[in-house]
Amino acid sequence: xxxxxxKTQIKLFVNGEEKQVAVIPNKILLMxxxxxxxxxGSKPGCLNGDCGACTVLVDNEPMKSCLMLAVEAIDKEVVTxxxxxxxxxxxxxxxxxxxxxxxxxxxxIINAHALTKIPNxxxxxxxxxxxxxxxxxxxxxxxEHAVLEAMGKLNK
Amino acid sequence: MIYEYYKPTRLLEAxxxxxxxxxxxxxxxxxxxxxxxxxxxxLQEISLDTAIDIKAIDAVRIHDMVxxxxxxxxAVTLTEIQTKNQFPLLTEVxxxxxxxxxxxxxxxxxxxxxxxxxxxxxxxxxxxxSLIVTARGKDINMNQLTSKFxxxxxxxxxxxxxxxxxxxxxxxxxxxxxxxxxxxxxxYPLITAAALKIDNHIRLAFSGLCAFPFRSKQxxxxxNETGLSEEEKLNRAIAAVPGEILxxxxxxxxxxxxxxxxxxxxxxxxxxxx
Numbered sequence: 001x002x003x004x005x006x007k008t009q010i011k012l013f014v015n016g017e018e019k020q021v022a023v024i025p026n027k028i029l030l031m032x033x034x035x036x037x038x039x040x041g042s043k044p045g046c047l048n049g050d051c052g053a054c055t056v057l058v059d060n061e062p063m064k065s066c067l068m069l070a071v072e073a074i075d076k077e078v079v080t081x082x083x084x085x086x087x088x089x090x091x092x093x094x095x096x097x098x099x100x101x102x103x104x105x106x107x108x109i110i111n112a113h114a115l116t117k118i119p120n121x122x123x124x125x126x127x128x129x130x131x132x133x134x135x136x137x138x139x140x141x142x143x144e145h146a147v148l149e150a151m152g153k154l155n156k
Numbered sequence: 157m158i159y160e161y162y163k164p165t166r167l168l169e170a171x172x173x174x175x176x177x178x179x180x181x182x183x184x185x186x187x188x189x190x191x192x193x194x195x196x197x198x199l200q201e202i203s204l205d206t207a208i209d210i211k212a213i214d215a216v217r218i219h220d221m222v223x224x225x226x227x228x229x230x231a232v233t234l235t236e237i238q239t240k241n242q243f244p245l246l247t248e249v250x251x252x253x254x255x256x257x258x259x260x261x262x263x264x265x266x267x268x269x270x271x272x273x274x275x276x277x278x279x280x281x282x283x284x285x286s287l288i289v290t291a292r293g294k295d296i297n298m299n300q301l302t303s304k305f306x307x308x309x310x311x312x313x314x315x316x317x318x319x320x321x322x323x324x325x326x327x328x329x330x331x332x333x334x335x336x337x338x339x340x341x342x343x344y345p346l347i348t349a350a351a352l353k354i355d356n357h358i359r360l361a362f363s364g365l366c367a368f369p370f371r372s373k374q375x376x377x378x379x380n381e382t383g384l385s386e387e388e389k390l391n392r393a394i395a396a397v398p399g400e401i402l403x404x405x406x407x408x409x410x411x412x413x414x415x416x417x418x419x420x421x422x423x424x425x426x427x428x429x430x
């Protein structure tokens with residue numbers, strides 16, 4: 001595969017749909033999602049891979065879209081928060097009041113959504129995964145409760 | 157500056173492409189996980205005009221036992237290392253790098269060959285007398301890691317780290333790995349220590365202690381010496397650290413020495429009698 005150093009038409013699979021976008025090869029996936037596909041759920045935070053607000057699923061794996069080129073996503077399935085439809089984790093976030101300002105929420109939800117697909121995930125694994133995302137309103141406890149609720153593991 | 161992007165499927169295609177771009181006067185770079193390249197490019201701290209993405213090349217994705225050796229490709233991600241867990245010491249060190257989501261993209265080769273000086277993933281490879289395969293143009297070479305790594309990976313222009321091979325006897329040898337941070341469980345390391353016991357001999361490697369990762373045979377010799385008190389071993393091992401102790405925002409030199417002493421003590425307690 002060769003993408004020249006100029007705007008080039010590429011095909012991406014995002015939220016179950018094929019999308020044609022014209023990108024330069026060094027444009028990060030986050031900005032293509034936001035600026036070209038108008039999917040603004042994934043947030044630019046640190047743009048440095050630290051905060052996790054830009055997390056999307058790439059072939060079902062959480063990825064920081066600020067650390068991924070859009071051209072790296074060719075032939076892969078990308079899911080943003082807009083691609084989740086009433087997923088259990090979304091309901092659990094509401095039930096557990098797992099957000100305050102909400103800026104980090106899409107990243108947390110995407111990461112936690114992937115986590116809920118792992119049936120044997122224990123508390124240690126949940127904490128390991130969630131440490132990829134930063135919430136400055138400090139809703140960590142509630143976020144962990146939301147994940148446990150979505151997995152049916154919350155002791156009420 | 158905009159760069160062009162290639163994703164070859166064969167190793168030779170990648171190395172020849174690198175060479176031809178150089179001949180044209182370009183600045184190509186091999187691109188694995190790309191996390192550091194994307195960051196440094198955004199900060200305008202590196203310039204490149206060609207990114208050669210190596211992730212579709214089978215040779216750098218190998219992750220299996222091959223004739224008594226654990227073979228691991230440069231483009232295997234740190235998460236994949238943790239999931240497969242064929243070399244528990246490598247798993248233990250790799251799973252402390254960055255965070256889980258970042259490790260879905262960071263590769264073994266990227267961590268070891270990167271500019272960020274921690275390069276923790278090299279510690280288990282240094283302790284296990286690893287062999288590494290590199291390629292440059294049509295040439296493919298296998299060497300002891302120690303001949304290609306001194307503080308950092310010593311690759312010639314256009315040479316790519318392809319694979320590492322670790323002899324089976326090291327995979328399940330007794331080990332201990334500890335990553336100490338200034339606070340909490342995430343963030344940059346203060347010191348990462350890895351130790352392995354093989355043939356009744358404790359081996360030691362550190363990252364974050366000096367401005368480069370290292371295995372120290374001098375420190376090992378002291379720690380393995382019989383007839384010394386524990387206090388003497390610790391004092392002499394600390395005196396044998398092969399470089400200036402870091403003194404930075406993650407921790408002062410004095411604090412690092414304090415942590416190092418505790419780590420050495422823990423290593424002795426864990427491995428001396430196994």
